[in-house]
Amino acid sequence: MKSTMKKLYRLLNQRSYVIRALVFTMLNFGVASSWADSVNVNAVDKNGALMSDVVVYATPVGVPLPPAEKLPLVNIAQEDLQFSPYVTAVRVGTQIKFPNMDKMLHHVKSFSPAKQFESKLYKKDTPTPVLFDKPGIVIIYCMIHDWMRAYVMVVDTPYFAKTEATGTVTLNGLPSGSYEIRAWHPDLGTLKPPLLQTISVSNKSTQLIKFNFDFVAKKQKPKQINSSNSEY
Numbered sequence: 490m491k492s493t494m495k496k497l498y499r500l501l502n503q504r505s506y507v508i509r510a511l512v513f514t515m516l517n518f519g520v521a522s523s524w525a526d527s528v529n530v531n532a533v534d535k536n537g538a539l540m541s542d543v544v545v546y547a548t549p550v551g552v553p554l555p556p557a558e559k560l561p562l563v564n565i566a567q568e569d570l571q572f573s574p575y576v577t578a579v580r581v582g583t584q585i586k587f588p589n590m591d592k593m594l595h596h597v598k599s600f601s602p603a604k605q606f607e608s609k610l611y612k613k614d615t616p617t618p619v620l621f622d623k624p625g626i627v628i629i630y631c632m633i634h635d636w637m638r639a640y641v642m643v644v645d646t647p648y649f650a651k652t653e654a655t656g657t658v659t660l661n662g663l664p665s666g667s668y669e670i671r672a673w674h675p676d677l678g679t680l681k682p683p684l685l686q687t688i689s690v691s692n693k694s695t696q697l698i699k700f701n702f703d704f705v706a707k708k709q710k711p712k713q714i715n716s717s718n719s720e721y
């Protein structure tokens with residue numbers, strides 16, 4: 490493969506514009522088709538059941554991260570007296586807004602070292618989005634409804650995803666190389682590190698890896714009052 494590449498690069502130095510254009514196209518095709526790969530990840534609990542709300546992220550080893558692209562504005566709503574979604578994964582530098590879809594007030598607050606913030610009692614006036622500028626786990630509370638929780642995993646890599654009910658995610662577009670793949674679920678808490686596997690991604694391969702958590706995930710806490718009971 491390497492000697493073929495060398496020949497191609499040598500051809501690039503030729504004078505003929507046509508040959509140069511052709512070789513350039515071949516090289517670009519090679520980059521797109523065989524130098525970027527995907528990793529399929531399964532997350533299962535103690536009983537072997539597939540797990541949702543698992544954040545999976547890949548960090549390249551010994552290679553700088555690609556520069557941050559324009560990051561999307563992310564939403565975590567308060568809806569029917571719950572945060573939705575319950576778990577969110579974002580790259581460092583992402584802004585998140587917290588719209589209130591309910592008819593009552595919420596008071597959103599985080600005490601987490603990775604991001605402390607507070608948006609006091611509000612209804613329709615969505616506060617200014619919050620910038621998540623450090624990696625780490627951020628737990629978000631409502632100071633009025635004590636069962637309400639949201640978790641934000643802020644990661645320093647563009648390669649991340651969250652499992653839905655299928656318990657599976659695919660990380661796409663990983664350039665060849667070594668990666669640390671981590672899997673995190675809110676029930677690990679903030680003290681236990683994410684589960685970790687190191688893998689090597691190479692040409693035209695789709696890796697399949699599995700993370701086994703040693704617990705059964707608790708459900709998002711149910712709301713504890715009837716929304717019509719309270720002004721709040």
Ligand SMILES: [Cu+2]
Pocket residue numbers: 594595596631632633634637
């Ligand atoms: Cu609330």
